[in-house]
Amino acid sequence: MNKTIWIIANWKSNKNISEALEWISQVGPHISKDDNLKVVVCPTFTDLSEVKKTITVGNFPIMVGSQNLSPFGTGAYTGEESAPILNQLINLAILGHSERRQNFGETDEMVAKKVEQALVNNITPLVCVQSAETPVPQGCKLIAYEPVFAIGTGNPDTSENANQVAESLKEKNGSGLEVLYGGSVTADNVSAFVSQPNISGVLIGKASLDAEGFVKICQQVSEKI
Ligand code: PGA
Numbered sequence: 001m002n003k004t005i006w007i008i009a010n011w012k013s014n015k016n017i018s019e020a021l022e023w024i025s026q027v028g029p030h031i032s033k034d035d036n037l038k039v040v041v042c043p044t045f046t047d048l049s050e051v052k053k054t055i056t057v058g059n060f061p062i063m064v065g066s067q068n069l070s071p072f073g074t075g076a077y078t079g080e081e082s083a084p085i086l087n088q089l090i091n092l093a094i095l096g097h098s099e100r101r102q103n104f105g106e107t108d109e110m111v112a113k114k115v116e117q118a119l120v121n122n123i124t125p126l127v128c129v130q131s132a133e134t135p136v137p138q139g140c141k142l143i144a145y146e147p148v149f150a151i152g153t154g155n156p157d158t159s160e161n162a163n164q165v166a167e168s169l170k171e172k173n174g175s176g177l178e179v180l181y182g183g184s185v186t187a188d189n190v191s192a193f194v195s196q197p198n199i200s201g202v203l204i205g206k207a208s209l210d211a212e213g214f215v216k217i218c219q220q221v222s223e224k225i
Contacts, residue, residue: 005194005221006142006180006201008040008126009208010067010094011047020047021054026211028060031218036225038201039218040065040092041208045081048089065092068100069123071113083121092124094203098148101130112137128182128203132168142178143169144203150183152206157183159192159199166198187216194224 015023020043031039042065043051052064066089070080086093095118096111111127115137118125127136127143136143145165150156157165159181166179181193182203193199202221208214 002036002225004036004038004178004200005225006038006040006178007218007221008065008092008094008144008180008201008203009042009214010097010182010203010205011041011043011209012067012099012205013044014209015043015047017047017050020044020051023209023211023214024051024054024058024060024062027215027218028055028058028062030215031061032222033061034222034225037061037218037222038063042067042092042094048086052089063091064089065094065126066090067094067097069093069095069114069117071110071117073117083117083123087121087123090123092126092142093118094144095125095127096134097128098130098146098151108135108137115140126180126203129169132165132172136169136173136177141176142180143173144180144182145169146182146203152184154184156185156189157181159189159196162193163196163198166196170198185217187213187220190217191220191224194221 040063070082074082095114100106115125119139127140128146162181178200180201185202185204186207
């Protein structure tokens with residue numbers, strides 16, 4: 001296929017530090033070192049430091065991401081995790097996930113500010129869009145199409161429709177955009193999504209939590225690259 005494929009694990013509010021490290025030790029040795037495969041794990045903020053250390057020591061081909069970051073830099077912003085501090089630990093940040101938009105009142109304007117913070121601090125922003133109409137902030141080159149009906153429901157979009165939405169997103173926002181699909185991705189359906197010409201990978205919630213299942217997903221994708 002010869003394209004770069006992203007596999008991004010979004011753990012959401014799951015796994016304490018020991019559970020996180022167990023996952024890394026089970027998954028790390030099974031990820032193939034391939035320039036075309038980009039595997040990223042996005043744990044809770046609390047897990048980030050230990051996860052990063054364990055990946056570095058094991059020399060595993062896994063990048064680390066966060067699930068959010070502050071729209072502000074360092075300073076008097078109680079309770080926020082700012083990009084100039086996070087960039088010691090992470091390569092990527094998931095921004096504008098629908099769960100943040102729904103539960104934490106995150107707006108397109110806030111997402112755009114977070115993207116700005118990520119970019120000036122050398123963190124790759126991965127913005128979640130819920131449809132082809134969701135605005136893509138300036139400078140953002142990696143997005144995930146995640147229809148709300150498909151998240152955590154076991155009811156994924158079809159790979160054909162996801163491909164069409166990805167194509168419209170590229171038409172609107174530039175052909176350089178990489179578009180991932182997220183929403184009820186499993187080992188059984190991942191191949192269909194990554195085989196679509198406009199889809200550059202997957203963002204996985206529930207099915208990323210089980211180490212064995214996640215390895216299976218990575219192996220399915222490796223066969224398609
Ligand atoms: P899911 O979640 O794989 O559990 O549907 C995906 C996501 O919310 O990013």
